[in-house]
Amino acid sequence: MIICPNCQNPEMPGAVFCQRCGTNLDSLLQSQPSAPSFDKMYKSPSEQAPMVNISLSIMDAGQVLPLLGKNEYTIGRISLDQPVLPDVDLSSYLAYEKGVSRMHISVRISGRKVTVTDLGSINGTQLNGKKILPNQSYPLDHGDTLTLGKMKVQVLIREK
């Protein structure tokens, strides 16, 4: 079984495009005989329902975007020639001009724990002014500032 990275649809090994969302699965073409099953990957016991609400405050625009209904959000910008869309689109806040990648970071909530992962963005991500390594998760606290390229975003975490 291979799992579509975009919509989590399970596909047979050898699938070239996800039947559900049309994402090109080229890079997953390799069979993954021992790959963890869908349930294991996405409903592991360590996964807990979110117990906090998160909002992102776009500092330059003075706007607050609440993140609702999921336990993981991808954040970036939408442009026309893009197969995989982020959950949160920052393009209306001059994301392109500020060097935000299309898939820049993901924010994950498990219980009270919130983490951020840079998804291999071009211009990188800073957490409270320090650059973080791509594809590694870092814990987030209420009031932390993330800098995506040059765009500053403050993370607001509240108990439900």
Added chain:
Amino acid sequence: MRAIEENYYARLGIPLDATPDELRHAYREAARRLHPDTNPEPFAHDIFIQTQQAYDVLVDPHQRASYDADLPPDLKIPPDITFDTIYSREDLPLLAEPQLLYVLITINAPEEQKNEHTLPANTCLVVDSSTSMQGVLMDTVKTAAIEIFRSIHPGDVFSLVTFNDYANVVVPSRGEIDPKHVETTIQMLSASGSTEIYKGLQAGYLEVKRKLRPQQTNHIILLTDGQTYGDESACLELARQAADEGITISTLGIGEKWNDTFLDNLASTTGGICKYISKAAEIRKFMNGSFHSVSKSYAKGIQFDAVLQPAVNLKYIYRLLPEASPLGIDLPIQAGHLPVGCVFSFLLELTIDPLPKKLEHTKLADCKLALNIPSRAVPCYTLRFSLKRPIGKRSAGSRPAPEISRAISRMTLYRMQERAKEEAASGKINEATISLKYLATNLFSQGEHDLAKKVMKEVALLESSSAISEEGKKDLKFGTRSLNFDRR
């Protein structure tokens, strides 16, 4: 009366390498079609005798061998086509779970020869004139019918049938054609009665059959807006019979209300084309494209058949060229025609059950692609090939070739809209909305902005009224099919 084919293989409509089974089958078919009891045409009797004679020689291996030895050698030169199969992966890993494999099969036809005479076509135009066609639709149909009529070459056989609750043969296939009379008749058509497609189709079928010659294009073009009531299965049965006899049915749906699933089935059963026309202005474009190409075939009646290994299942067949369309999976499949100087290509989706260990190569299927190339002395030509793959140990980073990747992408987009429509029809509005959004995203990313916007319009409609519009269903279906498939 035309000359009877001079060699036995052409007479029976079989390839030079026909197996004894294929020979017997062809003979039985010909006997059924030509026996004086069932076919009163005077030519049928002569041809029947000739066919019998051909069969008697070929069925005996010794006589067949000596007959073959006497055939002119140029008959044995294979046709000037190139044939290719591309697999989605270079080898098959040994897995404990089922896996997918795609195979893209293409045939290139040679360019048109200058001295080649085009064979006369036998076309019947079947026009819906029921009440529902009143007004703009009727005008659209008239324009289309006249365009189709004008594309008929002098010397071709042409017939015209109109229908509502009964069929009316306006121009019989055996009569002289008076162009003025035909065009005036079409112009004078008025709408009345209900739609019974079977009546029209049957009359059209009889007209074409009356002038049926195996070596020419035998084509019924059905022009309708209509839903037909209760006679779908009779129509499909007739279509299967027509396909067996080498008659192609193409369907042209006018307006928004027509039953696209049914007309699509009808066309694909016979290897024909199904098109959607929303405006009269689009007709000329189709006339110069698809329909023209059916009458300028290098090969017609292409049939695909395969014997699959027990571990292999055929899941989907999608034709990319010359016209994109799913082909159904009930083997053997009428796969359509190959226009002169063009490409015929289709994609197979196979699932493969877990394979036994200690295997180096595996054969997946024995396939047969039968072509009918009217310009050749032995028109039937069969490509026989096996699908096989080496067993790999997780070949490093092998990606599918761009060509097959693009083909799979096209097929995926088509199936995404089918899926969305199914979800919407079964009340899963949320799923359908998500499916359509995914489709729109993909279309935007491929620069298909117009179609993507139509999809987004349907998303809005789905959210407000929990249904996809009839027009939208057709826009999506035929829009995703007509996406450009550039092989380079």
